Amino acid sequence: MEAKMLFGVGLVFDTPEFGTIVMGANEELDELLPSIIKAMIGDQIIIKKTDGEEQVFGVVSTQINHSITGKKNIGICLGKEVSPDEISAGSIVYCYSSGQIDH
Numbered sequence: 001m002e003a004k005m006l007f008g009v010g011l012v013f014d015t016p017e018f019g020t021i022v023m024g025a026n027e028e029l030d031e032l033l034p035s036i037i038k039a040m041i042g043d044q045i046i047i048k049k050t051d052g053e054e055q056v057f058g059v060v061s062t063q064i065n066h067s068i069t070g071k072k073n074i075g076i077c078l079g080k081e082v083s084p085d086e087i088s089a090g091s092i093v094y095c096y097s098s099g100q101i102d103h
Contacts, residue, residue: 019080044096
């Protein structure tokens with residue numbers, strides 16, 4: 001089963017209130033409604049790190065913002081239990097599926 005790529009991680013940061021947040025964009029998702037993107041994200045995601053390691057993370061919340069150029073920026077909150085040091089920019093976020101990522 002192939003996991004759908006959501007976005008490449010452009011930014012990872014920590015907030016005192018919500019914990020670690022990963023953000024990115026994917027022009028293939030720009031035409032979709034935010035509700036559809038949120039449904040694709042679901043309650044778990046896979047992040048394939050730059051070293052090739054794949055890890056499943058629980059999703060605390062999602063936010064989809066529209067830039068002035070019509071692009072969608074996607075933010076996924078992973079919570080306070082995840083350190084921002086665990087995820088580097090350049091990692092890839094995928095929809096969670098029961099199988100491994102097909103390449």
